[in-house]
Amino acid sequence: MMAGAGEDVRVLFGAAVRAALDAWPALQIAVENGFGGVHSQEKAEWLGGAVEDYFIANADLDLEEVEDFLGELMTTEFDTVVEDGSLPQVSQQLQAMFHHFQKGDGAALQEMTAQINQKKCKVTATPLKTAEKTDVAEDDVDSVEEMEVTATNDGATTDVVCPQPQPSDPDPQTIKEEDIVEDGWTIVRRKK
Numbered sequence: 001m002m003a004g005a006g007e008d009v010r011v012l013f014g015a016a017v018r019a020a021l022d023a024w025p026a027l028q029i030a031v032e033n034g035f036g037g038v039h040s041q042e043k044a045e046w047l048g049g050a051v052e053d054y055f056i057a058n059a060d061l062d063l064e065e066v067e068d069f070l071g072e073l074m075t076t077e078f079d080t081v082v083e084d085g086s087l088p089q090v091s092q093q094l095q096a097m098f099h100h101f102q103k104g105d106g107a108a109l110q111e112m113t114a115q116i117n118q119k120k121c122k123v124t125a126t127p128l129k130t131a132e133k134t135d136v137a138e139d140d141v142d143s144v145e146e147m148e149v150t151a152t153n154d155g156a157t158t159d160v161v162c163p164q165p166q167p168s169d170p171d172p173q174t175i176k177e178e179d180i181v182e183d184g185w186t187i188v189r190r191k192k
Contacts, residue, residue: 010056012109013101017055018048019113020093023120026086030078043077055098066091 021027027044030036036043054069055061067087074080093112100108 009101009104009106009109012106012113013055013097014048014052016097016109016113016116017052017094019116019120020090020097021048021051023116024086024090026074026080026082026084027078030074030080035080036078040078047073047077051094055094055101059102061095061098063088063091063095066095070094 021044027047031040031044034040050073051070058065070091071082071087074082093116097109097112100106100112
């Protein structure tokens with residue numbers, strides 16, 4: 001492999017890595033919602049270079065090592081634990097890219113990048129507004145929210161609502177008036 005060709009393939013590998021990470025919904029949501037703090041976008045851009053350098057420095061990585069590395073970066077940089085099953089998929093995709101890089105196959109890297117960009121969806125998560133209003137400030141209550149995830153691909157939009165489990169309310173017949181204290185709290189007693 002000539003020096004110029006090697007540098008070109010390295011640039012293609014870097015572009016492919018960034019495309020794969022940019023298309024990763026877990027990272028998109030973490031960046032969009034600022035899970036990495038005010039510099040989430042910069043961290044995402046840095047992540048592409050860090051992953052590229054990790055592969056270059058470690059020539060024969062196992063899939064588990066790549067998964068662990070990506071998982072650790074997501075946890076430390078974005079305070080996000082990826083449990084949606086996408087971590088092995090992204091890791092495998094990155095390994096395939098690195099394999100093409102090692103062979104000097106720039107055409108395969110370009111093809112993979114084009115496929116990723118073609119399939120890439122923009123994922124957004126927005127809290128749903130509920131019609132129910134209470135007199136209690138949101139800061140005073142632990143609340144469970146539903147999230148609406150919108151994925152767009154080539155202008156088509158699909159909405160998926162992911163309901164969260166609702167906390168179970170105590171049976172109103174088992175609450176006695178003497179169990180309700182003046183500040184609104186309810187005393188919960190064990191059954192005998």
